[in-house]
Amino acid sequence: MKLVAVTSCPTGIAHTYIAAEKLTKAGLDTGVEVKVETQGSAGTENELTAQEIMEADGVIIAADKGVDKSRFAGKPVYECGTREAIKDPVAIIRLFQDGKVASAGGLKTIEEAKSEQRSRQNPIYRHLMSGVSFMIPFVVIGGLMIAIALAIGGEPTPSGMAIPEGSFWQKIQDIGATGFMFMVPILAAYIAYSIADRPGIAPGMIAGYIAANGSFYNSEAGAGFIGGIVAGFLAGYVALWVKKWKVPRMIQPIMPILVIPIIASLVTASAFIWLLGRPIAAMMGGLTDMLNGMQGGSAILLALILGAMIAFDMGGPFNKVAFLFGASLIGEGNTAIMGAIAAAICTPPLGMGIASLVAKKLYSKEEQEAGKAALAMGLFGITEGAIPFAASDPLRVIPSLIVGAMVASALAMMGGVGDSVPHGGPIVAVVGAIDNIGMFALAIIVGTGITALMVNLLKARRSAKQAREKQASSAAL
Template structure:
């Protein structure tokens, strides 16, 4: 028998995939030939017309509305996804016995019941959303999944575009944007919002969207407002936190564009050290070429890119040129990343002020973004950097670098304690990002120890939650144990957000334990004088020769903090409450 299997769950991820695989395996045990379609949030496998035409039976396991018109006339059986997971063999047996020719009517009653009874077609909305975070990895995709699931649970049609480290995925089309009732932008960095001009827009952070997804959608329904020409309205029109639209967001935009430079440059430098710590000094060698690529070029672009994209976040494209010019001046004057941050904000707000205040005749207005704004903003930024900012900031950065390079073990441990604790306070939030930005910025001054402590401490909360779910299995629900496995892997990849589901459920235990564990790891890393050349990658960066100077001690520091968190939380977490059935209640 030839069958086709279609699975879909509200979040469109793990359960969809798991149900499809279990049904496929059960069908193969019966000797059936299968074709599978998994309807996911980001990637979707689609049945071909030939597969549908040759099918003797269509099996649908879905907990959300899906389109079934293409199966008209085919023997079809459908049931909620929850019925397929525990007993896929029984599910297929029911399908074989109860399948009936499909009449081409979508939205069966059982699928409609997934929406709240209080929500009708008049209040259901079409929502398009975009998520983006500085690194484009964890928060971007976790927030997208949370919004997609929450939107469907509330009965809305929602599509989420993710702007991650590999570019935009699940991209919104012009038609989808035109049909949308609300645009929801859960972004910690600046994204192109011109395509949403004229649409009601609601802005928030990825952290809020992840932790309070249903509330975020309800807030969007109540507070979305039309923005002029794709720009954020003035402060009097809408209130936005500094995290959402102010200094914090502009800084993170610059950091997100700078990160690839830092990673590529740091790893090229590390590879040059494979041939010897001073092998790059011999001209014409591969080591010298690698050092030129990493230290001479990629690291030289770090500060200009940081400043340029801070200015871009503030003033859009006219801010890029003055921002990068100011950043390059900061680099050549020795003001480093601190000077670059100052240059970026100075260039951005100068360009924005000129754009707003300078009025030109209509005949030459088109020259303003190309000629006038870049010229005037570059002059202002450059002169301020040369005559006012550059020398004092260079002296301050030099003093900071000397202190970090020459501090004793006690001060190093204290710094490691502080940075490690900051990485674990809010698991990817503003404090975490502040510590991370500090470490990344120091790489441009060839100061590598703080970055090692920061990455190690950022790994241990998620790894620790995975360990805890293994050590105290009886205290965790099945879904939490599965989440613990995922958190463990995310932690190995330096994705602190893997611990967020546990912190959200039990913040009074998880967060303090994570802070202590992160502080221990950070202190050990600084005490062992471990240096890390790249700011991301987790344990996998150890596979690159020279990326970490003392790999075994680095693993020890991470293991100590992770085991502390895992063992402590396993001990302190209360046991699950079991529902007691009164005697005689069961028949």
């Protein structure tokens, strides 16, 4: 048997490649030839050829965002999220071996099977993450350029650091501002693309630009990232609705390039200009003011919640919602939320890496190797490095990850840590994107230490209990 697969996650960093590795290994274990194409942050790698697709007995699409499936027409296709492929890749391959993909649950056709598989996924989340994956590079460029310009070319003033007018570094700052300007239109465009394919891109981008520009609906402030999300979904579903119209054959060729984009753009733009723009802009303004005004207990509570969300599913929906929340506020001038998240992001892999090194007897050889990889991933802010440990012992590992991340997030918030790029871990301090590096480092160290200490105490307690039970069983014999 031959299978081909595509893996893709919103950020295209960890889940994409971990899922690919797991599927490849599962293929070796089951005697099935599996070739995996990864669609990650570096683009498409190990690309499937037309010949390989033709010869394949089935297709696995393990993705948390939209993937073009047109080239797999006529093939049995199993769709799932990357986490399912990471958790139980052998079970997925067994479905093909048992002939259950095209007729799972008694379904009779491939299309019915695909529909049933898709129903287990959350399409709203998948479309949103598609937009986020394309938006992130623009926010990264914007944040880094501004941070570098301020760090190198900034001069102290009574109101803080400022860049002299007309200087070289002001141009660098302007490049960063341009990156932020594209953030909302790109988010909306690729949400719409995920929903309606290429006909959704132009309406989504136009609607996203209108959402971000309050002058269209007589508002001083734009509708921000929430407006971009609403614009993307509205444009996408309007375009999808128009795509389903029954039109004469002679009109069909111009539908995707003329009719669908024009109608979807007019409908979505009109909705924002005369109905949605001002209310969403007012809501975003209120949310931004509230967050900027948070102090003391309320700010710490928010940090605790965000830290727990980051560590709970290590790159899953809770993690991505918290991450998107922090990243979107960078463009609104609030870097404190991302600062708290940035400290929490790296403590799960760093904590498990250190825990596996200092108490090797509590971990298998495979886990000790995973710990070394987790340390490296933690330094670069990749939370998914803790997944192998959580998968093998969730009852002890996940609570430890959550507690450590919550402490790190709260300490960063209390210490006034700011992060001007949508990423975390020590790497963002190296590139100069962190305000108050000392407190940032302290938050990471304390959170990491708590995770490592807590998980090893819990594992040692379980190990001691198992030893007592074994001893009692031997004595009874």
